[in-house]
Amino acid sequence: HKYVYDFAEGNKELKELLGGKGANLAEMTNLGLPVPPGFTITTEACKAYLATGREPDGLAGQIEAHLESLEREMGRKLGDPQDPLLVSVRSGAKFSMPGMMETVLNVGLNDRSVVGLSAQAGGNDRFAWDSYRRLIQMFGKTVCEVPGEEFEHALDEAKRAKGTTNDLDLDADDLRGLVDAYKRIFAKHTGREFPQEPREQLDLAIRAVFESWNAERAVVYRRQERIPADLGTAVNVVAMVFGNLGSDSGTGVAFTRDPGSGAQGIYGDYLANAQGEDVVAGIRNTVPLQELEQLDKKSYDELLSFMARLEEHYKDLCDIEFTIERGKLWMLQTRVGKRTAAAAFVIAGQLVDEGLIDLDEALHRVNGAQLAQLMFPRFRLDHEFQPVAKGIGASPGAASGKVVFTSARAVELAAEGEAVILVRRETNPDDLNGMIAAKGILTSRGGKTSHAAVVARGMGKTCVSGADEIDVNVPAKKFTVAGQTVSEGDVVSIDGTTGKVYLGEVPVMPSEVVQYFEGSLDPEHIDNALVRAVHRIMTHADGKRRLAVRTNADTGADAARARRFGAEGIGLCRTEHMFLGDRRELVERLILARTDDERDGALAALLPLQRADFEEIFREMDGLPVTVRLIDPPLHEFLPPLEQLAVNVAVAQERGEDVAKEEALLAAVRRMHEENPMLGLRGVRLGLVIPGLFAMQVRAIAEAAVTVAHGGAVAKPEIMVPLVGAVQELETVRAEAEKIIAEVVADSGVEVLIGTMIEVPRAALTAGQIAEAAQFFSFGTNDLTQMAWGFSRDDVEGAFFWRYLELGIFGISPFESIDREGVGRLVRIAAEEGRAARPELKLGVCGEHGGDPDSVHFFHEVGLDYVSCSPFRVPVARLEAGRAAV
Numbered sequence: 001h002k003y004v005y006d007f008a009e010g011n012k013e014l015k016e017l018l019g020g021k022g023a024n025l026a027e028m029t030n031l032g033l034p035v036p037p038g039f040t041i042t043t044e045a046c047k048a049y050l051a052t053g054r055e056p057d058g059l060a061g062q063i064e065a066h067l068e069s070l071e072r073e074m075g076r077k078l079g080d081p082q083d084p085l086l087v088s089v090r091s092g093a094k095f096s097m098p099g100m101m102e103t104v105l106n107v108g109l110n111d112r113s114v115v116g117l118s119a120q121a122g123g124n125d126r127f128a129w130d131s132y133r134r135l136i137q138m139f140g141k142t143v144c145e146v147p148g149e150e151f152e153h154a155l156d157e158a159k160r161a162k163g164t165t166n167d168l169d170l171d172a173d174d175l176r177g178l179v180d181a182y183k184r185i186f187a188k189h190t191g192r193e194f195p196q197e198p199r200e201q202l203d204l205a206i207r208a209v210f211e212s213w214n215a216e217r218a219v220v221y222r223r224q225e226r227i228p229a230d231l232g233t234a235v236n237v238v239a240m241v242f243g244n245l246g247s248d249s250g251t252g253v254a255f256t257r258d259p260g261s262g263a264q265g266i267y268g269d270y271l272a273n274a275q276g277e278d279v280v281a282g283i284r285n286t287v288p289l290q291e292l293e294q295l296d297k298k299s300y301d302e303l304l305s306f307m308a309r310l311e312e313h314y315k316d317l318c319d320i321e322f323t324i325e326r327g328k329l330w331m332l333q334t335r336v337g338k339r340t341a342a343a344a345f346v347i348a349g350q351l352v353d354e355g356l357i358d359l360d361e362a363l364h365r366v367n368g369a370q371l372a373q374l375m376f377p378r379f380r381l382d383h384e385f386q387p388v389a390k391g392i393g394a395s396p397g398a399a400s401g402k403v404v405f406t407s408a409r410a411v412e413l414a415a416e417g418e419a420v421i422l423v424r425r426e427t428n429p430d431d432l433n434g435m436i437a438a439k440g441i442l443t444s445r446g447g448k449t450s451h452a453a454v455v456a457r458g459m460g461k462t463c464v465s466g467a468d469e470i471d472v473n474v475p476a477k478k479f480t481v482a483g484q485t486v487s488e489g490d491v492v493s494i495d496g497t498t499g500k501v502y503l504g505e506v507p508v509m510p511s512e513v514v515q516y517f518e519g520s521l522d523p524e525h526i527d528n529a530l531v532r533a534v535h536r537i538m539t540h541a542d543g544k545r546r547l548a549v550r551t552n553a554d555t556g557a558d559a560a561r562a563r564r565f566g567a568e569g570i571g572l573c574r575t576e577h578m579f580l581g582d583r584r585e586l587v588e589r590l591i592l593a594r595t596d597d598e599r600d601g602a603l604a605a606l607l608p609l610q611r612a613d614f615e616e617i618f619r620e621m622d623g624l625p626v627t628v629r630l631i632d633p634p635l636h637e638f639l640p641p642l643e644q645l646a647v648n649v650a651v652a653q654e655r656g657e658d659v660a661k662e663e664a665l666l667a668a669v670r671r672m673h674e675e676n677p678m679l680g681l682r683g684v685r686l687g688l689v690i691p692g693l694f695a696m697q698v699r700a701i702a703e704a705a706v707t708v709a710h711g712g713a714v715a716k717p718e719i720m721v722p723l724v725g726a727v728q729e730l731e732t733v734r735a736e737a738e739k740i741i742a743e744v745v746a747d748s749g750v751e752v753l754i755g756t757m758i759e760v761p762r763a764a765l766t767a768g769q770i771a772e773a774a775q776f777f778s779f780g781t782n783d784l785t786q787m788a789w790g791f792s793r794d795d796v797e798g799a800f801f802w803r804y805l806e807l808g809i810f811g812i813s814p815f816e817s818i819d820r821e822g823v824g825r826l827v828r829i830a831a832e833e834g835r836a837a838r839p840e841l842k843l844g845v846c847g848e849h850g851g852d853p854d855s856v857h858f859f860h861e862v863g864l865d866y867v868s869c870s871p872f873r874v875p876v877a878r879l880e881a882g883r884a885a886v
């Protein structure tokens with residue numbers, strides 16, 4: 001079994017086996033870019049190790065062989081006392097998990113080879129001891145779980161003794177002393193001396209990288225990003241190059257376009273005289289990459305040419321890690337870079353313009369979740385609000401919330417329903433839970449590539465990083481800025497686009513993309529790259545998609561807005577809200593009616609009100625279909641709560657008041673009390689039990705359609721019967737409805753369809769029969785999910801879903817994204833059997849899943865005609881329906 005690949009043996013397609021980092025190092029090697037030589041141990045080896053707890057047979061020998069050839073190529077031996085080869089041992093999984101797993105640099109250094117390293121560097125003792133102390137620190141922390149703070153404290157102590165705050169002021173002697181201190185820390189925590197044998201260092205580091213796949217923060221990150229838990233990580237062993245050899249050396253990161261806005265140009269950070277991890281950790285302040293041009297023009301020009309080469313090769317934004325060792329540029333990593341939602345659209349548009357990709361491919365480069373982010377509101381800024389600080393807009397959005405200083409507190413307050421802003425000097429992987437819980441993240445240190453920035457962008461969470469006017473004091477739970485103190489619980493607002501920070505809660509306004517969808521920004525006539533790119537990609541999606549997109553709307557105003565957002569009809573108009581407010585009294589009369597006359601009176605009073613509701617909606621949706629659901633919820637929802645009513649009656653009786661009316665109401669509420677109302681008298685069952693109720697609704701719909709038609713508009717009502725489980729239920733309702741419709745519609749030209757929701761599992765399983773009586777099906781995937789799993793949404797989400805997610809029983813809540821295997825199977829069966837019985841049967845979905853990207857792809861696959869979702873999700877569904885079709 002081949003477990004180890006030389007860089008020359010791999011390529012970018014092998015991410016599953018070699019991890020993203022390994023596959024791309026191989027790709028760059030084969031492109032002829034200067035990558036330090038090395039080899040990759042496969043994810044297969046990692047999986048075998050994690051399954052059995054030991055290295056698979058043959059791995060040690062293959063590592064030996066590849067190490068020998070690496071040593072031959074470099075002309076140095078690992079850890080040799082005179083002229084040592086040093087290597088880095090780097091994690092790298094199929095999907096990038098920034099900072100989540102481990103990397104150890106400078107492997108091969110020990111008490112003897114540190115002297116050889118100094119000689120190699122022309123007698124640079126400072127450099128050699130700095131490298132050695134880094135090894136002990138990283139190795140201790142990563143491989144042997146020595147608490148990282150201990151090393152930090154020792155380093156701070158050494159700087160304090162020297163009277164400086166800058167690492168670079170420590171000289172060789174200081175660093176040698178620090179190595180001794182580090183070794184003592186290492187021995188104290190591990191009960192052994194720091195390993196001097198280079199090969200042992202290498203083997204332990206490889207094993208630690210394997211194990212870092214299951215580190216808690218990596219597990220949390222994967223769950224959040226929905227990365228499968230069983231992929232394992234590859235391990236890259238790479239010959240070291242040194243950015244800490246002096247001022248002619250350094251290290252940096254670069255992006256081929258701005259990952260924040262998508263703008264073309266040179267973006268990145270550079271740090272002279274440093275090793276790679278210093279940049280990402282935000283420990284020292286970096287300079288903008290452009291300044292490298294002054295420092296080292298040759299390397300700068302070369303870097304730019306490599307960047308252009310990589311973009312052309314990957315046909316996408318790339319991000320790059322590089323190191324310059326005494327004027328020689330080395331490429332240490334590249335990948336198709338993460339980017340903000342705005343940048344994703346802008347870059348996709350640019351790449352089409354540049355002829356690198358076509359519009360179909362552009363559709364694959366963006367997604368509905370990104371579009372949803374672009375529809376978040378923005379701060380509305382007038383003179384009242386002046387920023388108190390400005391950092392880097394690291395991940396866009398507008399977030400206001402209470403300030404917290406620790407991950408734990410963020411989690412606590414968020415669980416209580418508070419919006420929180422996590423404020424840190426800089427974040428590290430241990431802050432992950434707090435970052436997930438927070439609405440936004442604010443740091444005082446670090447650039448666009450700091451941990452906070454990278455992780456927040458990945459999560460689509462608002463982040464301002466490097467706001468250095470802010471002085472954060474975590475133990476005191478406060479920060480100071482512009483002479484003011486902000487304590488835990490105070491509200492701040494952060495703008496992840498501009499990097500500005502405000503005290504208090506800033507009001508919000510619609511984003512540009514929303515203004516575009518609303519029709520108030522014309523993409524052809526404004527100079528806004530984002531709006532133009534969104535317009536272009538949406539237009540292409542609309543041209544490609546097969547699924548129609550409708551909206552769920554109960555009022556004329558919602559219908560009108562959804563229509564502007566591109567809705568092609570209403571997939572669900574609920575009628576129950578039409579019975580609330582002033583009308584509740586009429587419903588009470590209906591429920592309490594003792595005689596047919598009383599009941600007919602109540603229904604007659606409701607009829608004109610309902611008719612007016614429908615007229616408004618039909619007018620707004622002129623020419624488009626409108627699916628109206630007959631009344632669905634249990635009737636007692638329209639009555640006062642039992643306990644409160646009982647108390648009122650008792651109190652009134654005590655006072656000797658006349659309570660005949662209240663008593664009748666109380667008796668009715670008692671009579672109608674249900675143990676499981678969601679499984680009780682509701683939906684079609686209600687229509688079959690209360691004479692005249694559905695008939696009144698059907699009449700109101702038909703009359704409204706005729707009135708609208710007379711006014712010159714086209715109404716296309718589709719009457720939907722909820723909660724049907726048996727075809728006989730539908731047939732009974734339909735027979736009555738058809739009579740009324742025929743009478744009302746007469747020769748007005750109005751056509752009214754009658755169909756049913758499929759939301760009871762039995763309906764899905766008998767869809768062939770039901771289709772005989774239905775002109776359309778609309779999948780009510782919320783109820784279908786509840787009934788297929790046998791749980792009530794309101795009761796389960798807070799009670800135990802967190803545990804199910806933790807255990808991986810769900811990757812995501814089945815209410816958020818359709819459970820393809822279970823609930824999805826019911827949809828598939830019903831779609832197939834329904835169509836077999838009635839080929840022209842219209843199929844749609846009206847649950848919240850209609851606006852969920854993954855679910856939209858599923859509904860496309862099973863052949864539905866449309867999805868319906870809330871007005872705000874309509875553009876997302878249009879985009880995803882287009883993506884599903886190309």
Ligand code: ADP
Nearest residue numbers: 088090091099103238239240241276277321332
């Ligand atoms: P991550 O996945 O967290 O970025 P990396 O494996 O890329 O971790 O390594 C961490 C840092 O060390 C990066 O800045 C990287 O460029 C640097 N580094 C890794 N290997 C080497 C090497 N062989 N020589 C010099 N720097 C290296």
Ligand code: MG
Nearest residue numbers: 021321332333
């Ligand atoms: Mg890296």
Ligand code: MG
Nearest residue numbers: 722759780783
């Ligand atoms: Mg329902």
